[in-house]
Amino acid sequence: MKTVSLTIDGKKITANGSENLLWVALDNGIYIPNLCALRDNSETMSACRLCFVEVEGKEQPVTACTETITEGMIVNTRGERALRLARSAFELIMASHPVDCAHCAANGSCELQQIARHLRVKLKPRRFKRLLRELPVDDTNSLFIYDPNKCVLCGRCVWVCRERLGIGMLGFAHRGFRRVVTTFGDEPIGQHRCLECGDCVSVCPSGALVFKDNSKRKIESKVR
Numbered sequence: 001m002k003t004v005s006l007t008i009d010g011k012k013i014t015a016n017g018s019e020n021l022l023w024v025a026l027d028n029g030i031y032i033p034n035l036c037a038l039r040d041n042s043e044t045m046s047a048c049r050l051c052f053v054e055v056e057g058k059e060q061p062v063t064a065c066t067e068t069i070t071e072g073m074i075v076n077t078r079g080e081r082a083l084r085l086a087r088s089a090f091e092l093i094m095a096s097h098p099v100d101c102a103h104c105a106a107n108g109s110c111e112l113q114q115i116a117r118h119l120r121v122k123l124k125p126r127r128f129k130r131l132l133r134e135l136p137v138d139d140t141n142s143l144f145i146y147d148p149n150k151c152v153l154c155g156r157c158v159w160v161c162r163e164r165l166g167i168g169m170l171g172f173a174h175r176g177f178r179r180v181v182t183t184f185g186d187e188p189i190g191q192h193r194c195l196e197c198g199d200c201v202s203v204c205p206s207g208a209l210v211f212k213d214n215s216k217r218k219i220e221s222k223v224r
């Protein structure tokens, strides 16, 4: 496989020419916020709109998760236009996300906290009106709890359950503000076939899916 040389934030990098810019950056210690990408999903949904970067020669910022690296590419992950787009996307996500970190099992490992720090924005945005959902928490699975109010609709759990494990217990339902990750028929998770592998919990970036025994929480990046 042909290797290519590129520059990200001034750092010279050599990588496999078919690789995706997001993973190349992350593998080389350059953080780009992301929620909806998974390493083994080659068809990213490009839904969260957090991974904007600026590429020399391109008029508009591009999403790193959909960009294949090319020879001589020069990338700026800290460009103001890209950061502005990412901040808007993040603030929109957080406008419907409850912020109660002190009582959340994901506190400290939550990717939303990491993204807020990186983008230098508050977890409770002021720019958009806060509109919280009040959906019931599902604790019917013996391994994990699902709180749809904390779900950011990244789709990682849906993808791993369906594509990686071939189960497909989780899926999206409804549209717009009512959009939610749920089971077929919106029935409690405990009523559905589940391998209880915990992969959905491990890829969840927020506190939406958490193990009942929190010591089982894996380091998410190892699974992705």
Ligand code: FES
Residues within 6 Å of the ligand: 033, 034, 035, 036, 037, 045, 046, 047, 048, 049, 050, 051, 063, 064, 065, 066
């Ligand atoms: S990670 Fe690129 S759009 Fe979500």
